């Protein structure tokens with residue numbers, strides 16, 4: 001009998017799948033032609049048709065988390081069908097990096113997934129090190145919701161922002177969310193805090209040795225009662241060299257207007273380009289400062305992209 005299921009974990013040729021109707025977790029193999037060619041033919045998040053413990057069909061994806069491996073001329077898909085991209089950052093150690101946050105925002109645009117921003121380790125917040133209000137305003141300008149949390153203090157209440165851990169939980173409810181962030185920012189800790197021990201162990205997880213329930217290998221969906229969470233220890237690179245030069249500005253909708261106003265058609269909007277629109281703005285205003293901090297990220301990424309010839313990306 002054929003059933004609809006979702007892939008929660010993928011090994012080379014074995015997939016842990018959750019049957020949609022019953023919620024039962026089973027291990028399935030896949031028809032050979034579904035595994036041929038690209039190694040990303042079945043990824044976590046995929047909805048599949050299973051017949052007799054064999055995946056016989058992969059349904060079309062609503063979106064894909066991917067990057068292009070330029071040298072091999074192929075697309076590497078990590079996960080599919082996700083609703084939210086939870087960008088996790090730390091306000092202490094590792095130090096908060098705007099540039100990295102902006103890189104994840106670019107991916108959110110590219111992948112067609114809504115981003116959320118989590119400021120973690122707020123129990124260690126020091127206003128001499130980071131102006132959280134500035135970073136918050138920066139995200140707010142882009143319409144991105146920000147959450148102030150501590151993954152180690154269960155009763156932490158937000159002091160600077162409006163939204164805390166309870167709000168985050170309610171946003172994640174009945175959604176599939178992928179967590180991205182530098183190593184050490186607290187993704188795994190946050191996932192266990194959010195899930196409150198409600199994690200359903202996969203049927204075959206029990207038998208695997210030497211693994212705690214939160215030590216994620218390559219990406220897998222952590223199945224909580226009402227949330228599907230994907231930790232992403234495998235996404236290590238923040239590089240954007242696989243993007244197309246001409247696409248970049250479309251991932252910065254807040255800069256597009258200024259870029260159009262800039263009278264130099266080939267302007268790099270770098271500081272040395274005299275007369276560039278962005279440098280005619282009053283540098284003393286908060287608004288300009290926020291915009292320029294985004295322009296800074298844009299310019300760095302543009303430079304990085306230009307180092308890879310575009311003919312390699314076709």
Ligand SMILES: Nc1nc2c(ncn2[C@@H]2O[C@H](COP(=O)(O)OP(=O)(O)O)[C@@H](O)[C@H]2O)c(=O)[nH]1
Nearest residue numbers: 120121122150151152183184185186187188189
């Ligand atoms: N003080 C503090 N430490 C945290 C917090 N969240 C995580 N940590 C610690 O930061 C380290 C890295 O956390 P982990 O969840 O493994 O980060 P990951 O690499 O992003 O998965 C661990 O030692 C955690 O205990 C937090 O909110 N506050």
Ligand SMILES: [Mg+2]
Nearest residue numbers: 187188231233
């Ligand atoms: Mg981790």
Ligand SMILES: [Zn+2]
Nearest residue numbers: 262267269276
């Ligand atoms: Zn310019």
